[in-house]
Amino acid sequence: MKKFMTLFLTIGILIFPMGIGSLQKARAAEPIKIGTLLDLTGPMAFLGPLLKSGIVKALEEVNYTVAGRKIELIAEDTANDMNVSLEKTKKLVELDKVHIILGPLMGDAQMAIAPYLADKKVLASTFYSGTGELHTKFKNWLNYPTTLVGMTIPLGYYAAELGYKEIITLGGDYEGGRGFIQGIKLGFEAKGGKVIQQIWAPVGTTDFGPYLSMLKKADCLAYFVPAPPEQVRLLKQRKEFGIKIPVLGTILTGQLVDPILAELGDIAVGLQGQAVYVASRKDPLNEKWVAEMTKQFGHPPGDFESNSYAITKAVLAGLKATNGDDSFNKLWPAVLKVKINTPQGPLAFSQEGVAVVNGYIVEVKKKEGKYYFDIVKTYEKVVDPTMKKK
Amino acid sequence: MRWFIINMLNGVSYGMVLFLIASGMSIVLGAMGITNLAHGAIYMVGAYVGWTIAVKWGATFGLGLLVGGFFAGLVGLVIERGLLRHLYKQPNEQVLLTFGFVYILSNLCLWVWGGYSRAPFTAGFLDSSLEMFDFAYPKARLGIILIGLLLGAGLWWLQDKTRLGAIVRAGMDDKETTMALGINLERAFAILFFISSFIAGATGVIGAQLTGVDTELGMSVLLLGLIVIIVGGVGSIQGALLGGILIGVLDAFGRAVFPQFAMFIMYVTMIVVLIFRPTGLLGRKI
Secondary structure, three states: OHHHHHHHHHHHHHHHHHHHHHHHHHHHHOOEEEEEEEOOOOOOOOHHHHHHHHHHHHHHHOOOEEOOEEEEEEEEEOOOOHHHHHHHHHHHHHHOOOOEEEOOOOHHHHHHHHHHHHHHOOEEEOOOOOOOHHHHHHOOEEEOOOOHHHHHHHHHHHHHHOOOOEEEEEEEOOHHHHHHHHHHHHHHHHOOOEEEEEEEEOOOOOOOHHHHOOOOOOOEEEEEOOOHHHHHHHHHHHHHOOOOOOEEEOOHHHHOOHHHHHHHHHHHOOOEEEEOOOOOOOOHHHHHHHHHHHHHHOOOOOHHHHHHHHHHHHHHHHHHHOOOOOOHHHHHHHHHOOOEEEOOEEEEEOOOOEEEOOEEEEEEEEEOOEEEEEEEEEEOOOOOHHHHHO | OHHHHHHHHHHHHHHHHHHHHHHHHHHHHHHHOOOOOOHHHHHHHHHHHHHHHHHHOOOOHHHHHHHHHHHHHHHHHHHHHHOHHHHOOOHHHHHHHHHHHHHHHHHHHHHHHOOOOEOOOOOHHHOOEEEEOOEEEEHHHHHHHHHHHHHHHHHHHHHHHOHHHHHHHHHHHOHHHHHHOOOOHHHHHHHHHHHHHHHHHHHHHHHHHHHOEOOOHHHHHHHHHHHHHHHHOOOOHHHHHHHHHHHHHHHHHHHHHOHHHHHHHHHHHHHHHHHHOOOOOOOOOO
């Protein structure tokens, strides 16, 4: 019996490492599954393909492979519905066994899936900012390009640097809108300015006339409205009412894309404001990327393609650092250490998972009949000061 | 004084658009008993067609308005003749069918025109401001008020002074007797539905001067139309006008005075009317 047990143990000790090795080989042979939640139908359907093209481009550049493991991208349509977002998230995690999810775009969907993803320890990322709760409460989210406040604080600084002493803010009356306006206010007041009036317009406002009629005397109107149609209406109605007060806008390159800019026409010339990504930025990496994206997808890239491309590159860099290990406990700290250059500019992450990127102030210009955005000022490595207090 | 005049004009111009949206829905609901939830989507189709004519192809705004209205009328006619006429007196089925068309038409527009919104557009001679007292006011909004009054007068004339209007009013009161008198009520209803959809489409082009065009209009306009019908009363052009102007003015002043409550003003108005006058301010008594 004793001899039998000794023989048994010896064989077991010899076989065990081979077993582990086989398991690891089997795992290494499994593809890394990256899920993405996109609005491919519904009111935001035109953004889904843009976001997907950025992800696809990043994956194609590495031939869908990292650290010897193949990458499988699984895209699900959330239809701009937070209930559908949760269903599709569960499908990705439980059926497809993904450990990484890029998206969704909209804040309500992010909050709907956040508790579930935190519980399942899945690395997630925003596509275009997200509420502070994602990385203070749940701690598994990459917030790109930065928080709501972080995105617009440079605009506040810029308003003060222009010599404005008193400004009015006009914002969409929902959490995102209040976050963006808070950033402008913080930046402006940090440089000695004063916000003398704050106006909140409901999401989907069609007529800004009543708000334009109540503007106090100030140096400037800084605004954020949540959707391109609203920004277009605001700018047009401002002109129609003969409002002369200068304006500073937000998400200019994200909302006033080429077709919309062309329709706005000369009204937009001279408009200045905040932007995340600027296609005309003079940088070899950006210029090369813009040319390739334009050739591949038939139109110049904008914010959405740039954002999804950058976040995918960051995740790929993290996977490379972990030698292909996509488990959350290994991947999360690896991604937080990533420092890369992207078409948007340099990218790094804070310990909370908030991206640290440059902020741009742009101006609409016209050349040879074509309207475009030009960078007038760059704020490097923008950090949300409210994050430090948390 | 300046603030008051601007907001009053804002309210009346916006109210005119609401009136035109609601008038078509109200007539169809009152005369034919059909709850056409696709009315907002038909408005959107008219707006897109009008944009194509007036902006993309560079024709006149007037032509865009007429063609947009006509195309929308055809869409409405196809829906009515092809499907809705089989569902008279089946309100649940009508609601489901027409709501389905909201999604169909919205996604068709998304497919044809893409997801980017279109900027507000107007006729060249209206694309400037009129100097009034010590302020400038957009001519396009004054144009909306004028067009709204003209169309409203036309609809009132149609309803009260024409044979078609008499047939429709008779059909509303007693359909069986009207048909027994040899009147082709089905044809009258088809014409009425076309007119209602034409107005929806033309209003889409008129409203585009304020809002531009996007694929969300179908749903947002539907909601506005229903609120104005409830406030003004079903089946009444005068009711739709009163309801539209009332909502428009309250909304404009409400946003200017209480911007934080802007979202609720329309709904509070609707609730108050429902409590004290459930058939609407000028609605037909049930």
